[in-house]
Amino acid sequence: MFNSVSYTNSPEKDYQLLLKQLEALIEDEKDIVANLSNAAALLNQFLSDINWVGFYLLKEGELVLGPFQGLPACVRIAVGKGVCGTAVSERKTQRIADVHQFPGHIACDAASQSEIVVPIIVNEEVIGVLDIDSPNKDRFDSLDQKYLEEFTGILEGYL
Structure with a gap:
């Protein structure tokens, strides 16, 4: 069961609380869609100043849209x-400060x-x-x- 909590305004402590909330949400569930859906909703509720959060899953050599929160996205x-x-x-995290400077950026949302x-x-x-x-x-x-x-x-431990 999910219990909404008040965050502390300490980013590190808040992230630690987020990780505990994720474990509580998915620890008894094995379905990938259910777990990724709840994970996307949790991040959408937790993170400020975002306009899209979700997952793409690798299928037959390409990424296919999975559970997300936000406007319709590239499929x-x-x-x-x-x-x-x-x-x-x-096989590593990409942290992009300005997507317009990233060669080949795919603009699913112009914002x-x-x-x-x-x-x-x-x-x-x-x-x-995970894409945010x-x-x-x-x-x-x-x-x-x-x-x-x-x-x-x-998440990887439950997928």
Whole structure:
């Protein structure tokens, strides 16, 4: 069961609380769609200054839109293309301060100015990505990256 909580305005403590909330939400559930849906909703509720949060899952060599919160999005993204596809091909987080400076950026939402994409890796295989967009440039910092990587690490144990 999810219990809404008040955050502390200490980013590090708030992220630690977020990780505990995620574990409580998914610990008894094995369905990937249910877990990713709740994870997207939790991040949407927690993060400020974002306009899209969700998942793309790798299917037959391309990323396919999964559970998300926000405006309708690009349905398919080729591996190696855009920020999401690059996160898959490089197998590492992409933290982009200004998406308009990223070669080959795919503009699913013209309002997006910055983006962070974290690959989801299960049994040494990339199975998808967590993608978060913001209407503000330079929205995501190293603390966001650290805890969003921990967030996906928790998810990986349940997928």
